[in-house]
Amino acid sequence: MPSDADDFDLPAQLAAVRGGDQDAARDLVNYLYPQVIRIVRARLPRRVPEEDLAQEVFLKMFSRLEQYRGEMPFTHWVSRIAVTTCIDHLRKQQRRPELRYADLSEEEATMIDVVTRDESASHAGEALAARELLEKLLDQLKPEDRMVVQLVDLEQKTLVEVAEITGWNTTLVKVRAFRARRKLRILLEKLEAEESV
Amino acid sequence: MKTDPWNNLIKAARATATPADDREVTAPAGFATRVVALAREQAEAGSWSSWFEVKAWRALGMAGAIAALSVAFNISAVTDSIEQEVLEADDPITALMDLS
Numbered sequence: 001m002p003s004d005a006d007d008f009d010l011p012a013q014l015a016a017v018r019g020g021d022q023d024a025a026r027d028l029v030n031y032l033y034p035q036v037i038r039i040v041r042a043r044l045p046r047r048v049p050e051e052d053l054a055q056e057v058f059l060k061m062f063s064r065l066e067q068y069r070g071e072m073p074f075t076h077w078v079s080r081i082a083v084t085t086c087i088d089h090l091r092k093q094q095r096r097p098e099l100r101y102a103d104l105s106e107e108e109a110t111m112i113d114v115v116t117r118d119e120s121a122s123h124a125g126e127a128l129a130a131r132e133l134l135e136k137l138l139d140q141l142k143p144e145d146r147m148v149v150q151l152v153d154l155e156q157k158t159l160v161e162v163a164e165i166t167g168w169n170t171t172l173v174k175v176r177a178f179r180a181r182r183k184l185r186i187l188l189e190k191l192e193a194e195e196s197v
Numbered sequence: 198m199k200t201d202p203w204n205n206l207i208k209a210a211r212a213t214a215t216p217a218d219d220r221e222v223t224a225p226a227g228f229a230t231r232v233v234a235l236a237r238e239q240a241e242a243g244s245w246s247s248w249f250e251v252k253a254w255r256a257l258g259m260a261g262a263i264a265a266l267s268v269a270f271n272i273s274a275v276t277d278s279i280e281q282e283v284l285e286a287d288d289p290i291t292a293l294m295d296l297s
Binding site (some may be wrong): 022025026027029030035037038041051054056058059062063080111112114115116126127128130131133137152153156157181184185187189192 | 201202203204205206207209210211212213218220222223224225227231233235236237239240243291
């Protein structure tokens, strides 16, 4: 949610933008930019500059503005555009080749040991390795599944919040999260098995 | 309790998942102006192309209707003329037989 929410009269600005007011359109972009850039940064596909992606989100927002009927808060509507734009970009990217134990760095390989022995990451370096290992595993998922894991497990958002952000219903979010976790568990087991060979 | 490597991994990753992101979140200078100009350009291009599309479909419809009407009005004349031509036409086989 944009920080200066109290000072900004969103309905009035939207009406002005619809009426062709260019200044109001610029104010709207500046108002929504922090919200959009946070979404983009958290889910940024590789090789896509964040500003380009943010620009694409805003262009979609303007082109679809007439379709916005006010059924949900405008900021949620924009969030959905941002999320679907990120998913579209992730989908366009070529899927990474299958992850193998040999592809892991020494720290990431150690992390497999740590998590399978039920030890907690004891220092910052291990936590960072866990994060990098997780990113590699997430790269193996479909963009929608990756998004759900990021939102539910990593950012610890509730199902309702995820549904609001993505526009998917809570059942779909649950199903996607379940499938994604199952796939990630299988991937982890596979890496562990490769390690012990 | 059974070890769940996935849960352990996600717990460890969460420790670095939300570092204080002190990167700038305000729009860079000129960003809003550029976006609004591009949106306007797209809207204009979109309205021109949709106007052209509407006109093109209308023209196609008109052309189709004129074609259908001209066929309907002239079908009897065309069929009569074909029948006449068939009757009047010299059958090459008959002509050959006559020669012999």
